[in-house]
Amino acid sequence: MNDKKINILISKDQINERIEQLGTEISKDYLGKKLYVLSLLRGSFIYTADLVRQITVPTKIGFMTTSSYGDDEESKGLVNIVNDIPDNISGFDVLIVDDIVDTGLTMDFVVNHAKSLGAASVKTCVLLNKVERRKVEISPDYYCFEIPDLFVVGYGLNYGDYYRNIPYIFNWED
Numbered sequence: 001m002n003d004k005k006i007n008i009l010i011s012k013d014q015i016n017e018r019i020e021q022l023g024t025e026i027s028k029d030y031l032g033k034k035l036y037v038l039s040l041l042r043g044s045f046i047y048t049a050d051l052v053r054q055i056t057v058p059t060k061i062g063f064m065t066t067s068s069y070g071d072d073e074e075s076k077g078l079v080n081i082v083n084d085i086p087d088n089i090s091g092f093d094v095l096i097v098d099d100i101v102d103t104g105l106t107m108d109f110v111v112n113h114a115k116s117l118g119a120a121s122v123k124t125c126v127l128l129n130k131v132e133r134r135k136v137e138i139s140p141d142y143y144c145f146e147i148p149d150l151f152v153v154g155y156g157l158n159y160g161d162y163y164r165n166i167p168y169i170f171n172w173e174d
Helices: 012-029 043-054 106-114
Strands: 006-010 035-041 059-067 082-083 093-101 121-131 140-144 169-172
Touching: 012 043, 012 121, 012 140, 035 043, 035 106, 043 059, 043 093, 059 106, 093 106, 106 121
Parallel strands: 035 059, 035 093, 093 121, 121 140
Antiparallel strands: 006 169, 059 082
């Protein structure tokens, strides 16, 4: 990939500005509630860290790992729990945070899983909303940016386990 030119789609400054706005909105919405942020690993760890620092209400944070790809490049549509929610979330207002929602299969699975564990409420928050690839009826309650059906990398999103550390979102030009 080093020989291809990168195309920056969303800059570091744009990401930071939008996360600050979202943190303010979430803080208002969860004022007086028992907030539990559930970060879906690995892709969302950078986004979650930046987001929770902008949330001003008391927040408990947990991590969950799922898999729907196995060794393939495209999802088979089956979601497996690799590492489950480490805490009892019964009675908490759960905010599921992920890097991207495209087909919606993983997010739909995790929402239903959190509800089955007794969450008082469940909402979703994603960095990127890729509506064109949706396979189930789900829309994030909060999102930073809507993007077209492009393969994107950076700011937590990876390609071959690399590029998560890049502070902006990009794709490669052909």
